[in-house]
Amino acid sequence: MPVLLKAAPVAEAIYSGVSKSAEAVKTQAGRPATLATVLVGDDPASQIYVRRKGEMSVKLGLGHQDFKFNSKISQKELLQTVQKLNADGKVDGILVQRPLPKHLNETEVFDLIDPAKDVDCFSPHNVGLLSQGRGTLLPCTPAGILEILKFYKIDVAGKNALVVGRSDIVGKPMALLLLHAHATVSVAHSKTKNLNEYVSQADIVVAAIGRSKFLGSNLSWKEGAVVVDVGMNRSADGKLCGDVDFEAVSSRVAAITPVPGGVGPMTIAMLMVNTVRAAVAREKIAAADC
Numbered sequence: 629m630p631v632l633l634k635a636a637p638v639a640e641a642i643y644s645g646v647s648k649s650a651e652a653v654k655t656q657a658g659r660p661a662t663l664a665t666v667l668v669g670d671d672p673a674s675q676i677y678v679r680r681k682g683e684m685s686v687k688l689g690l691g692h693q694d695f696k697f698n699s700k701i702s703q704k705e706l707l708q709t710v711q712k713l714n715a716d717g718k719v720d721g722i723l724v725q726r727p728l729p730k731h732l733n734e735t736e737v738f739d740l741i742d743p744a745k746d747v748d749c750f751s752p753h754n755v756g757l758l759s760q761g762r763g764t765l766l767p768c769t770p771a772g773i774l775e776i777l778k779f780y781k782i783d784v785a786g787k788n789a790l791v792v793g794r795s796d797i798v799g800k801p802m803a804l805l806l807l808h809a810h811a812t813v814s815v816a817h818s819k820t821k822n823l824n825e826y827v828s829q830a831d832i833v834v835a836a837i838g839r840s841k842f843l844g845s846n847l848s849w850k851e852g853a854v855v856v857d858v859g860m861n862r863s864a865d866g867k868l869c870g871d872v873d874f875e876a877v878s879s880r881v882a883a884i885t886p887v888p889g890g891v892g893p894m895t896i897a898m899l900m901v902n903t904v905r906a907a908v909a910r911e912k913i914a915a916a917d918c
């Protein structure tokens with residue numbers, strides 16, 4: 629059986645550091661590090677995610693400002709909300725939950741978020757810093773994956789890492805973080821012709837293509853491979869499944885993240901880290917990094 633790379637103990641360790649740094653912010657700034665969440669519409673999955681982000685903020689001693697809007701909100705009104713949050717000195721992190729309803733221009737909304745409060749690391753400014761290896765607010769899911777690898781003592785330096793998927797949120801920033809961690813990185817995607825060749829050489833595979841069980845037993849997994857599955861899909865029988873066919877692949881690799889309980893919880897954990905980091909930077913606090 630492979631080592632199961634569960635997120636729970638990794639997230640626990642991170643939350644312990646966040647609580648301590650959050651306390652230092654409260655003492656030194658006289659107010660809590662605060663996350664503002666903005667939810668537009670009534671998508672059930674988005675509602676659950678945003679609720680969890682708010683609940684975790686409060687549990688760790690952070691402040692939470694909750695903004696919910698009807699799906700018919702205008703672009704102008706949403707932009708005004710972001711501007712107001714940018715100007716609010718007591719707000720450290722702004723998270724606008726994606727996806728936004730189709731009539732809204734998502735890029736324009738995200739581009740308006742102050743980079744100092746961009747806890748998702750979506751802004752061109754922060755992505756630029758990330759590409760140069762000097763980002764402080766790092767993209768939550770990819771940064772969480774590196775924390776999993778670190779926790780389970782999986783060395784990245786000098787390894788062949790394959791990222792399957794090239795989204796702006798996971799695939800591309802994941803490749804950059806792995807590169808900064810000294811891996812030799814390849815990025816495959818839906819148009820890649822010889823995927824098996826890449827998989828057969830990969831010591832670490834991060835699957836983030838958003839297709840149920842896209843990576844299966846038909847591939848030649850390298851002996852000792854470590855597999856990180858970012859996928860969160862519903863299979864035909866309604867069950868949650870990842871981008872990797874867990875049943876077929878797990879017996880052939882050395883370590884693998886389960887779905888659910890693998891990568892998912894790390895996204896919220898790193899969002900909490902970023903919120904405290906944003907507060908520490910904005911208030912120029914001499915707090916231990918979390």
Ligand code: GUN
Pocket residue numbers: 723724725726727748768895
């Ligand atoms: N929707 C799904 N995941 C995310 C995320 O990490 N951040 C934001 N803002 N929206 C999302």
